[in-house]
Amino acid sequence: MALPSALRRRVPVFPPPPPVTTQVTLPEDGRAANFTRIPTTDKVAFVTIDDGWEKDPRALQLLRAANVPVTLFLEVDAVKGDPKYFTALQSAGATIENHTISHPILTGLGYDAQKRQICGGADRLASYYGRRPTLFRPPGGNFNATTLRAVHDCGMLASFTWMESADKGKFRFQPPQKVVAPGDIILMHFRPAFVDDFLVVLNAIHKAGLTPARLEDYVPGAAATPAAG
Numbered sequence: 001m002a003l004p005s006a007l008r009r010r011v012p013v014f015p016p017p018p019p020v021t022t023q024v025t026l027p028e029d030g031r032a033a034n035f036t037r038i039p040t041t042d043k044v045a046f047v048t049i050d051d052g053w054e055k056d057p058r059a060l061q062l063l064r065a066a067n068v069p070v071t072l073f074l075e076v077d078a079v080k081g082d083p084k085y086f087t088a089l090q091s092a093g094a095t096i097e098n099h100t101i102s103h104p105i106l107t108g109l110g111y112d113a114q115k116r117q118i119c120g121g122a123d124r125l126a127s128y129y130g131r132r133p134t135l136f137r138p139p140g141g142n143f144n145a146t147t148l149r150a151v152h153d154c155g156m157l158a159s160f161t162w163m164e165s166a167d168k169g170k171f172r173f174q175p176p177q178k179v180v181a182p183g184d185i186i187l188m189h190f191r192p193a194f195v196d197d198f199l200v201v202l203n204a205i206h207k208a209g210l211t212p213a214r215l216e217d218y219v220p221g222a223a224a225t226p227a228a229g
């Protein structure tokens with residue numbers, strides 16, 4: 001199935017991502033760090049897509065047409081009914097990472113319950129997709145010191161929140177920011193407006209003179225899945 005030409009025209013053309021000049025520094029004190037952006041001057045930004053409830057068939061066509069790396073932070077409950085939908089996205093260059101089993105607000109849970117959500121999410125996604133996630137996104141962006149300990153203890157290398165987001169076809173900056181800056185992490189979801197959200201994200205990155213890069217390439221030890229397939 002080809003992408004309709006009206007949509008294809010809205011997909012910006014990017015140069016390949018530049019060589020990675022800086023990776024994040026990971027703490028070695030038994031806790032993971034959380035990053036809202038990657039501290040780099042490389043002309044890159046990072047597209048992250050969360051949860052997995054809405055499974056628009058055009059997502060695969062769009063991802064192929066755009067030919068950009070994306071990171072999917074998947075919630076097990078949202079994907080378990082149709083995990084293969086995301087296998088196709090994985091083969092088109094998406095890397096699948098961890099967003100818990102059932103998306104609770106983690107700050108309301110103790111260490112053991114947080115660990116069940118985070119380790120369990122990684123294990124289940126590994127069984128679906130053949131690679132155990134190495135990165136984590138806390139549901140709602142809510143985390144505390146206990147979360148960062150559990151993230152570490154579950155074998156995740158780092159936690160990520162975001163600088164900008166897109167929803168219902170609208171791009172949202174965190175004031176006072178008015179343009180996507182190098183290293184920014186952008187959040188969107190598998191929601192009914194997936195197509196418009198993905199296109200506004202790509203166009204905001206393009207307008208800023210940046211190119212989408214693979215988040216995993218900026219984290220030491222976060223082996224990325226091979227692109228294409």
Ligand SMILES: [Zn+2]
Nearest residue numbers: 050051139140
């Ligand atoms: Zn979420």
